[in-house]
Amino acid sequence: MMISAEIVSTGTELLLGQSINTNARYLSERLAALGICCYFQTTVGDNPDRIRQVLENAMSRADLIITTGGLGPTMDDLTKEVVAELCGRSLQLHEPTLHHIESFFQRRDRIMPDNNKRQALIPEGSIIIPNHLGTAPGVILEEGTKTFVLLPGPPSEMEPMFEETVKPYLTMKTEIDPGLLHSRVLKVVGPGESVVEEKLRDLLLQQSNPTIALLAKQRGLHIRLTARAKTKVDAEALIKVTEAKIVKRLHPYIYGFDQETLSGVVGQCLLQRGKKLALAESCTGGLIAHEITNEAGSSAYFLLGVTAYDNSAKKELLGVEEKILQTYGAVSAETALAMAQGVQKISGASIAMAVTGIAGPDGGTAEKPVGLVYGALVDGAYCETKEFRFVGDRKAIKERTATAVLNWLRYHLQESS
Amino acid sequence: MMISAEIVSTGTELLLGQSINTNARYLSERLAALGICCYFQTTVGDNPDRIRQVLENAMSRADLIITTGGLGPTMDDLTKEVVAELCGRSLQLHEPTLHHIESFFQRRDRIMPDNNKRQALIPEGSIIIPNHLGTAPGVILEEGTKTFVLLPGPPSEMEPMFEETVKPYLTMKTEIDPGLLHSRVLKVVGPGESVVEEKLRDLLLQQSNPTIALLAKQRGLHIRLTARAKTKVDAEALIKVTEAKIVKRLHPYIYGFDQETLSGVVGQCLLQRGKKLALAESCTGGLIAHEITNEAGSSAYFLLGVTAYDNSAKKELLGVEEKILQTYGAVSAETALAMAQGVQKISGASIAMAVTGIAGPDGGTAEKPVGLVYGALVDGAYCETKEFRFVGDRKAIKERTATAVLNWLRYHLQESS
Numbered sequence: 001m002m003i004s005a006e007i008v009s010t011g012t013e014l015l016l017g018q019s020i021n022t023n024a025r026y027l028s029e030r031l032a033a034l035g036i037c038c039y040f041q042t043t044v045g046d047n048p049d050r051i052r053q054v055l056e057n058a059m060s061r062a063d064l065i066i067t068t069g070g071l072g073p074t075m076d077d078l079t080k081e082v083v084a085e086l087c088g089r090s091l092q093l094h095e096p097t098l099h100h101i102e103s104f105f106q107r108r109d110r111i112m113p114d115n116n117k118r119q120a121l122i123p124e125g126s127i128i129i130p131n132h133l134g135t136a137p138g139v140i141l142e143e144g145t146k147t148f149v150l151l152p153g154p155p156s157e158m159e160p161m162f163e164e165t166v167k168p169y170l171t172m173k174t175e176i177d178p179g180l181l182h183s184r185v186l187k188v189v190g191p192g193e194s195v196v197e198e199k200l201r202d203l204l205l206q207q208s209n210p211t212i213a214l215l216a217k218q219r220g221l222h223i224r225l226t227a228r229a230k231t232k233v234d235a236e237a238l239i240k241v242t243e244a245k246i247v248k249r250l251h252p253y254i255y256g257f258d259q260e261t262l263s264g265v266v267g268q269c270l271l272q273r274g275k276k277l278a279l280a281e282s283c284t285g286g287l288i289a290h291e292i293t294n295e296a297g298s299s300a301y302f303l304l305g306v307t308a309y310d311n312s313a314k315k316e317l318l319g320v321e322e323k324i325l326q327t328y329g330a331v332s333a334e335t336a337l338a339m340a341q342g343v344q345k346i347s348g349a350s351i352a353m354a355v356t357g358i359a360g361p362d363g364g365t366a367e368k369p370v371g372l373v374y375g376a377l378v379d380g381a382y383c384e385t386k387e388f389r390f391v392g393d394r395k396a397i398k399e400r401t402a403t404a405v406l407n408w409l410r411y412h413l414q415e416s417s
Numbered sequence: 418m419m420i421s422a423e424i425v426s427t428g429t430e431l432l433l434g435q436s437i438n439t440n441a442r443y444l445s446e447r448l449a450a451l452g453i454c455c456y457f458q459t460t461v462g463d464n465p466d467r468i469r470q471v472l473e474n475a476m477s478r479a480d481l482i483i484t485t486g487g488l489g490p491t492m493d494d495l496t497k498e499v500v501a502e503l504c505g506r507s508l509q510l511h512e513p514t515l516h517h518i519e520s521f522f523q524r525r526d527r528i529m530p531d532n533n534k535r536q537a538l539i540p541e542g543s544i545i546i547p548n549h550l551g552t553a554p555g556v557i558l559e560e561g562t563k564t565f566v567l568l569p570g571p572p573s574e575m576e577p578m579f580e581e582t583v584k585p586y587l588t589m590k591t592e593i594d595p596g597l598l599h600s601r602v603l604k605v606v607g608p609g610e611s612v613v614e615e616k617l618r619d620l621l622l623q624q625s626n627p628t629i630a631l632l633a634k635q636r637g638l639h640i641r642l643t644a645r646a647k648t649k650v651d652a653e654a655l656i657k658v659t660e661a662k663i664v665k666r667l668h669p670y671i672y673g674f675d676q677e678t679l680s681g682v683v684g685q686c687l688l689q690r691g692k693k694l695a696l697a698e699s700c701t702g703g704l705i706a707h708e709i710t711n712e713a714g715s716s717a718y719f720l721l722g723v724t725a726y727d728n729s730a731k732k733e734l735l736g737v738e739e740k741i742l743q744t745y746g747a748v749s750a751e752t753a754l755a756m757a758q759g760v761q762k763i764s765g766a767s768i769a770m771a772v773t774g775i776a777g778p779d780g781g782t783a784e785k786p787v788g789l790v791y792g793a794l795v796d797g798a799y800c801e802t803k804e805f806r807f808v809g810d811r812k813a814i815k816e817r818t819a820t821a822v823l824n825w826l827r828y829h830l831q832e833s834s
Contacts, residue, residue: 015455017446018630021438024460029434038432039467043441043458050456057474194490194530204492214491215430216571224435279724285710286703289724293702296778296811304730307696307706307722309715310764317721317734317763346734347727361713371524391524392550394713396573 003174005031005038006062008054010069010079011153012045022155023068030162034170035181035228036064046076055086059146064170069153071136073116079150080139084123087143091121094137097128101135129165133157140169147173182227182235184210186246189220189262189407190253196221199249203242210239212246219262219403220255255410262406263291269413270301270351275379277409278349279305280318280339282330283357283373287402304347308339318342331356331368333385336376344378352378355405357388359397373401377412384412420591422448422455423479425471427486427496428570429462439572440485447579451587452598453481463493472503476563481587486570488553490533496567497556501540504560508538511554514545518552546582550574557586564590599644599652601627603663604677606637606824607670613638616666620659627656629663636679636820637672672827679823680708686830687718687768692796694826695766696722697735697756699747700774700790704819721764725756735759748773748785750802753793761795769795772822774805776814790818794829801829 007027013019024041031038040061044054051070058065070079084091098120105112119136122128129138129149134157139150149166151158188196193216197204200223204212210227225242229235247254256265270277279289289305292298306317311330314320320338328334336354344352357373364370371390376383386408390400424444430436441458448455456479461471468487475482487496501508515537522529536553539545546555546566551574556567566583568575605613610631614621617640621629627644642659646652664671673682687694696706706722709715723734728747731737737755745751753771761769774790781787788807793800803825807817 014442015445015458016449017442017444018632020442021458025431025434025437027434028432032433039462039464040471041432041438041460045456047456053478054457061470192527192530194532197491197532198530213429215435216489218573281703284707285715285719286698286706286722286724289703289726290701290707290815293724293726293776294812294815298702299726302702303727304734305703305722305724305726307703307710307724309706309710309722310720313721313764347730359710363716389525391521392573395711396550398707398711 003036003063004061005036005064005066006040006042006058007031007038008058008065008067009041009043009153010046010051010067011043012047012076014043015045023151023153023158026155026159027066027068027162030167031066033181034167034174036170036174046070046078048078048082051078051082052086055082059086063145064147064149066149066151066166068151068158071119071138071150071152073113073119073135075115077118080121080123083139083141083148083150087123087141087148089123089125089141092124093117094120094122094128097122097137100130100137104135127169129161131157131161133160138165140166182229182232182239184225184236184239184243185258186223186225186243186250186254187220187256187260187262188223188250188253189255189403191221191250193221196223196250200246203245207242210235210242212242219399223250252411252415255407261295262403262410264295266406266410266413267292267295267298267301269410273413275351275413276301276303276347276349278303278343278347278352280343280352280354281305281307282309282314282339282355283359284355284398284401284405285309285359287398288353288355288405291402291406303349304343306343314339314342317346319345329368331358331372331374333374333376333387336374337378337383337385340376340378341383350380351409353405353409355401357397357401359394359401361394371397373397373404375401375405375408377408379412379416382416420453420480421478422453422481422483423457423459423475424448424455425475425482425484426458426460427463427468427484428460429464429493431460432462440568440570440575443572443576444483444485444579447584448483450598450600451584451591453587453591463487463495465495465499468495468499469503472499476503480562481564481566483566483568483583485568485575488536488555488567488569490530490536490552492532494535497538497540500556500558500565500567504540504558504565506540506542506558509541510534511537511539511545514539514554517547517554521552544586546578548574548578550577555582557583599646599649599656601642601653601656601660602675603640603642603660603667603671604637604673604679605640605667605670606672606679606820608638608667610638613640613667617663620662624659627652627659629659636816669828669832672824678712679820679827681712683823683827683830684709684712684715684718686827690830692768692830693718693720693764693766695720695760695764695769697760697769697771698722698724699726699731699756699772700776701772701815701818701822702726702776704815705770705772705822708819708823720766721760723760731756731759734763736762746785748775748789748791750791750793750804753791754795754800754802757793757795758800767797768826770822770826772818774814774818776811776818778811788814790814790821792818792822792825794825796829796833799833 127140210225215222227235227238339354360370544557553569627642632639644652644655756771777787
């Protein structure tokens with residue numbers, strides 16, 4: 001049986017922007033994995049009338065209502081009270097829970113404050129969700145065709161309670177086969193969202209099973225294929241057909257799948273081909289080296305990175321000739337190439353890449369505007385340079401340059417060697 | 418006049434738990450600072466019926482409805498269409514916006530895909546919010562006593578659009594005295610949240626006006642003081658008293674205030690003292706140089722960064738003697754110092770810093786575990802080394818090292834020179 005869910009987060013601190021709602025994200029992800037559709041997430045403050053209003057609204061449009069927060073000992077923790085009232089249940093003292101709370105304080109050599117007793121009050125006829133890491137128990141309450149699941153706010157308590165009690169309860173109740181829903185993510189760098197959509201328009205229009213979702217990311221785009229099937233094998237088979245069509249159209253822009261990262265794929269390519277990398281960076285200021293070295297084991301293929309921010313460093317360290325800087329300028333294809341050759345020489349690396357550009361906000365001219373970047377790739381005797389024009393603030397230009405350079409290297413390794 | 422707001426976030430990826438809703442937090446924080454009460458946050462997928470349902474609901478209980486997302490070029494970007502329909506407005510092509518979008522693509526030497534034209538369709542009679550970093554303009558639409566503000570999903574576009582256009586619009590419309598609520602953020606690196614809480618316990622217990630909030634951040638901790646007063650001057654006076662007490666107790670852990678960043682403060686210190694910096698990085702792999710160069714104008718004080726990932730680079734480029742590597746190992750105070758002296762020499766920088774350590778997950782031993790990092794600071798003839806032991810995964814160790822090194826440099830410049 002398919003059911004729909006709404007997640008209700010309570011807490012005035014969320015409405016003041018003092019803390020970020022990670023619970024809604026966590027629960028949504030888990031529900032999707034169980035094949036339960038979450039159509040709404042709502043956040044409301046610690047106010048009984050507004051909490052009631054939100055819960056009534058949720059009951060009118062969802063079968064399953066999961067709340068987080070408002071189970072604490074203080075006066076403004078009201079979720080249990082409002083739900084009990086909404087379902088016409090009384091709150092009853094649950095002795096084992098009271099004992100659990102008392103021993104929780106004893107174990108810490110502390111006396112239980114009186115107001116913690118409130119946490120042992122449970123709506124009659126509800127299932128109790130044990131909380132091994134805190135004092136507030138959770139509650140599962142069935143009212144007609146509707147099910148309330150009340151969980152505490154702290155993720156460290158809420159998450160294990162969901163895994164240990166709520167998940168098996170939902171699986172049982174909804175007879176969900178955990179293999180029911182399976183996803184695969186294709187990762188794209190290069191074309192924008194609208195270009196990808198044009199290339200895939202007919203597939204997007206025909207989509208049913210698997211569904212196809214385009215997710216614009218800070219770096220590039222994710223294409224998520226989600227299939228429904230009896231078994232994981234069946235779901236994977238469904239995905240494979242659509243995936244093959246997409247790969248055919250978007251190759252060579254697809255750099256990886258699922259958990260793969262661009263720097264990780266580049267690292268694997270270098271490793272497989274036994275190549276060693278060196279970098280000479282100007283406008284990216286070390287970001288490319290940072291990304292390469294985010295990968296465990298990168299010391300096996302990354303030798304040296306030079307952030308030659310000052311021209312003297314470009315000349316004395318990388319051996320870029322004065323006349324190249326004079327004739328073409330520090331931001332030029334010629335300087336980029338000289339920087340790459342220079343770092344290849346001093347590091348003894350087989351492959352070297354260099355970037356020089358104007359990250360802004362200052363330093364741009366009509367002829368060489370902010371966002372103009374030149375890159376060079378040297379592989380043995382093979383040389384290649386590229387001109388890029390990026391838009392955005394300083395950080396965005398650094399990040400777009402790093403992404404373009406890493407993707408360029410990936411393409412070079414995969415296609416040209 | 419006081420008004421109430423509801424924030425509506427659209428995007429199926431939010432309901433699938435694939436991305437986290439940072440926009441709701443950002444907007445709530447900004448609205449609170451303007452004295453606008455946000456009573457509800459709602460998240461809904463890219464489904465026209467459900468978006469309509471949520472917006473109708475929001476109109477029934479809020480004066481101001483701010484939406485994020487759904488302004489993109491693709492078929493499932495629907496916010497403008499639904500709001501226009503809800504307010505009985507037609508969508509009209511806005512030529513200047515179309516021109517902006519076309520030139521956005523031209524600057525990238527790309528042809529504008531046809532579906533981007535949709536982004537130039539604006540509900541009649543609405544105010545356009547310029548988007549300097551993307552193609553989707555925002556929209557302000559007044560319908561009777563209700564005001565809709567439609568913003569794009571990417572924070573990098575949404576946030577400046579709010580600051581530049583929406584904030585002044587709201588201040589004007591609601592006649593908010595910007596001094597009504599005034600905040601000041603003290604930024605701390607070093608002690609953990611619980612230590613800071615200990616040091617400030619009595620202040621936290623007595624807090625009323627200003628309120629004191631501790632916000633744990635990826636790097637360090639923020640202490641936000643928020644005062645209510647008739648005028649900004651009065652609020653600042655209230656804050657100053659509490660701020661002075663906190664600074665007295667936490668100095669020298671406070672590196673900056675409000676919008677200041679650690680790398681920015683370091684940059685200012687270098688600039689003021691006319692010092693030039695060079696870096697030799699091993700385990701951080703370029704991250705420290707990346708952070709230094711995130712600051713506009715850093716080329717005025719940053720000369721050179723060397724990521725000497727390979728021992729041969731440490732020896733040949735930085736001149737670390739073989740016998741130092743042999744005797745003490747690559748991860749040692751001696752090697753860190755030699756690296757710092759080496760990069761100081763080749764760059765001609767007055768100040769040089771170096772780090773070498775084990776970022777993991779592999780490479781650790783009982784004697785030199787993962788997370789062991791040695792740093793060195795050289796200022797002219799002055800030399801100093803430090804040992805750090807960090808916990809966390811590879812990225813966390815890199816980030817904690819970078820933070821510790823930058824904070825060390827800040828302290829050295831502010832206290833010792």
